[in-house]
Amino acid sequence: xxxxxxxxxxxxxxxxxxxxxxxxxxxxxxxxxxxxxxxxxxxxxxxxxxxxxxxxxxxxxxxxxxxxxxxxxxxxxxxxxxxxxxxxxxxxxxxxxxxxxxxxxxxxxxxxxxxxxxxxxxxxxxxxxxxxxxxxxxxxxxxxxxxxxxxxxxxxxxxxxxxxxxxxxxxxxxxxxxxxxxxxxxxxxxxxxxxxxxxxxxxxxxxxxxxxxxxxxxxxxxxxxxxxxxxxxxxxxxxxxxxxxxxxxxxxxxxxxxxxxxxxxxxxxxxxxxxxxxxxxxxxxxxxxxxxxxxxxxxxxxxxxxxxxxxxxxxxxxxxxxxxxxxxxxxxxxxxxxxxxxxxxxxxxxxxxxxxxxxxxxxxxxxxxxxxxxx
Amino acid sequence: xxxxxxxxxxxxxxxxxxxxxxxxxxxxxxxxxxxxxxxxxxxxxxxxxxxxxxxxxxxxxxxxxxxxxxxxxxxxxxxxxxxxxxxxxxxxxxxxxxxxxxxxxxxxxxxxxxxxxxxxxxxxxxxxxxxxxxxxxxxxxxxxxxxxxxxxxxxxxxxxxxxxxxxxxxxxxxxxxxxxxxxxxxxxxxxxxxxxxxxxxxxxxxxxxxxxxxxxxxxxxxxxxxxxxxxxxxxxxxxxxxxxxxxxxxxxxxxxxxxxxxxxxxxxxxxxxxxxxxxxxxxxxxxxxxxxxxxxxxxxxxxxxxxxxxxxxxxxxxxxxxxxxxx
Numbered sequence: 028x029x030x031x032x033x034x035x036x037x038x039x040x041x042x043x044x045x046x047x048x049x050x051x052x053x054x055x056x057x058x059x060x061x062x063x064x065x066x067x068x069x070x071x072x073x074x075x076x077x078x079x080x081x082x083x084x085x086x087x088x089x090x091x092x093x094x095x096x097x098x099x100x101x102x103x104x105x106x107x108x109x110x111x112x113x114x115x116x117x118x119x120x121x122x123x124x125x126x127x128x129x130x131x132x133x134x135x136x137x138x139x140x141x142x143x144x145x146x147x148x149x150x151x152x153x154x155x156x157x158x159x160x161x162x163x164x165x166x167x168x169x170x171x172x173x174x175x176x177x178x179x180x181x182x183x184x185x186x187x188x189x190x191x192x193x194x195x196x197x198x199x200x201x202x203x204x205x206x207x208x209x210x211x212x213x214x215x216x217x218x219x220x221x222x223x224x225x226x227x228x229x230x231x232x233x234x235x236x237x238x239x240x241x242x243x244x245x246x247x248x249x250x251x252x253x254x255x256x257x258x259x260x261x262x263x264x265x266x267x268x269x270x271x272x273x274x275x276x277x278x279x280x281x282x283x284x285x286x287x288x289x290x291x292x293x294x295x296x297x298x299x300x301x302x303x304x305x306x307x308x309x310x311x312x313x314x315x316x317x318x319x320x321x322x323x324x325x326x327x328x329x330x331x332x333x334x335x336x337x338x339x340x341x342x343x344x345x346x347x348x349x350x351x352x353x354x355x356x357x358x359x360x361x362x363x364x365x366x367x368x369x370x371x372x373x374x375x376x377x378x379x380x381x382x383x384x385x386x387x388x389x390x391x392x393x394x395x396x397x398x399x400x401x402x
Numbered sequence: 403x404x405x406x407x408x409x410x411x412x413x414x415x416x417x418x419x420x421x422x423x424x425x426x427x428x429x430x431x432x433x434x435x436x437x438x439x440x441x442x443x444x445x446x447x448x449x450x451x452x453x454x455x456x457x458x459x460x461x462x463x464x465x466x467x468x469x470x471x472x473x474x475x476x477x478x479x480x481x482x483x484x485x486x487x488x489x490x491x492x493x494x495x496x497x498x499x500x501x502x503x504x505x506x507x508x509x510x511x512x513x514x515x516x517x518x519x520x521x522x523x524x525x526x527x528x529x530x531x532x533x534x535x536x537x538x539x540x541x542x543x544x545x546x547x548x549x550x551x552x553x554x555x556x557x558x559x560x561x562x563x564x565x566x567x568x569x570x571x572x573x574x575x576x577x578x579x580x581x582x583x584x585x586x587x588x589x590x591x592x593x594x595x596x597x598x599x600x601x602x603x604x605x606x607x608x609x610x611x612x613x614x615x616x617x618x619x620x621x622x623x624x625x626x627x628x629x630x631x632x633x634x635x636x637x638x639x640x641x642x643x644x645x646x647x648x649x650x651x652x653x654x655x656x657x658x659x660x661x662x663x664x665x666x667x668x669x670x671x672x673x674x675x676x677x678x679x680x681x682x683x684x685x686x687x688x689x690x691x692x693x694x695x696x697x698x699x700x701x702x703x704x705x706x707x708x709x710x711x712x713x714x715x716x717x718x719x720x721x722x723x724x725x726x727x728x729x
Contacts, residue, residue: 179511184474188498189494195466196470198468199472202472206427209453397505400513400567
């Protein structure tokens with residue numbers, strides 16, 4: 028990518044007196060700058076995986092997809108309430124990053140679109156589904172809900188419902204890692220934190236405040252931007268002056284990288300590089316993953332704004348189908364083996380629903396429990 | 403016993419707790435090399451190093467959130483608001499995350515943090531630097547709120563706040579840092595949830611906190627000369643209120659005045675009097691009195707500023723009228 032490629036269809040021309048959006052003449056794509064960026068990505072070397080790793084990634088992404096499909100079904104059947112934001116289409120990011128890190132050692136921080144991150148971290152599907160049903164067996168004991176999944180056991184720092192507020196929390200976890208190593212002299216303290224957030228979040232102050240502090244103190248953190256182009260109904264290119272988010276890293280003197288967020292092996296390779304830098308004490312990375320959500324912003328979103336052509340462009344790049352094709356092509360798995368995994372996942376998802384439906388509600392007498400550290 | 407200035411009492415508390423527990427750390431603007439704008443962390447940077455006494459950029463929302471994440475992963479941060487008013491910029495992190503996260507996480511995480519700094523109306527600092535955020539934060543669930551008023555309680559409460567496993571908002575007062583008195587030697591703590599009976603009396607109960615304690619003491623001196631026996635209680639804990647101590651006093655005097663520096667509307671006294679009405683309705687012989695600051699931005703002009711907050715003579719007048727049955 029070059030500077031000339033930036034912000035094709037919406038960038039205000041510097042000389043334009045009106046400042047009105049202008050389109051460059053050579054743009055013929057029907058699907059916009061976001062798709063074009065993906066097509067023009069400088070090819071990165073994808074991660075090499077063996078059979079076991081390949082199947083693990085496939086399993087995780089399939090679990091994410093089918094779990095979310097089940098959530099939609101349960102929501103429309105009236106088993107689930109509130110705002111529910113599904114992750115379909117973005118699985119390569121969660122799986123690509125989290126599975127490149129050490130579970131129950133590194134830390135993970137999510138947003139309101141957090142179900143699949145939780146699953147990738149290893150929170151059992153039963154605990155996540157129970158939480159969505161508001162049950163006592165939920166990972167947040169039914170007190171959190173869809174946007175507030177937490178698991179200390181699995182180092183999930185939480186789902187944060189307001190834009191950007193999770194980033195400083197993730198920064199704090201990265202600070203603890205460095206504090207233990209450098210202030211307490213614990214040489215084994217090398218945990219890295221991954222903070223996930225979207226393109227819309229890259230316009231809020233906390234994002235910039237935290238990039239600055241992370242670079243300043245060389246904290247072991249990955250800022251993972253899931254750029255799915257749409258902040259609810261706001262096209263990324265209408266919301267930000269420079270749509271190439273990864274370039275903002277340069278202003279803070281940190282490593283920045285853009286990656287095909289529909290390609291789990293590309294994301295995995297980028298995450299591995301970033302984690303290696305972080306563990307070596309070389310500080311943070313801003314990783315922009317170009318991706319797309321296949322569903323609306325939430326299940327309450329009628330999704331009327333996005334063009335069919337755009338949706339089709341991204342649907343063709345379904346990250347799970349791509350991985351399946353790759354595994355088969357490389358002889359790491361057969362179509363039958365992948366089908367068998369899908370069947371296992373379907374059974375796991377059915378089991379978690381059954382478990383969550385039968386699980387107990389929180390006790391009314393425990394309404395005020397968990398306010399204070401002592402109870 | 404040693405004569406100690408209030409800011410030094412706080413400093414001693416932080417120093418002793420940092421020596422006692424390596425997970426205790428300080429973060430905020432100018433807390434390190436500069437030693438804190440009121441010198442509460444003076445020399446601690448040299449003693450404990452740049453990570454344990456962390457100078458942060460001016461980014462309240464982010465460093466307050468960073469303290470939350472640090473606390474969730476094992477540290478015990480003390481966050482300094484250089485001026486408590488600046489914490490308006492950290493309101494989301496203090497409310498959504500410090501206060502609510504333990505609950506919304508179903509008990510997964512604890513957030514042992516102290517957020518401390520100077521609040522209150524100083525001397526002609528202008529409206530933005532003269533805020534009393536204790537009232538703004540009062541409704542946030544899951545946080546404890548204390549206000550210190552003497553070197554002795556400042557040290558004991560700071561140590562208790564640092565050791566507490568919950569988030570504590572710790573209000574100091576910009577005009578009290580140079581207050582000096584003998585404080586107990588060595589390690590002692592004061593309970594975070596207990597009011598202090600400053601003076602025992604029988605005619606009227608005065609409830610107050612922070613700097614207004616000293617205005618009340620001036621008023622009490624005059625009232626005593628006029629033959630009015632005042633029971634003066636420093637609330638210390640603004641959340642939760644120590645209703646046991648407060649109710650016991652009202653059962654004795656049957657008359658109550660609240661003296662506060664925050665604004666009247668939605669203030670600390672508003673909540674306190676609502677609770678007193680619920681708990682002690684039958685004990686009251688007269689309607690309760692609330693002496694609060696005006697509901698206005700604190701003006702710069704010195705004379706206007708004095709008119710904005712309660713002065714000792716107003717406390718004297720109110721108490722005399724109340725005891726004389728004129729209210």
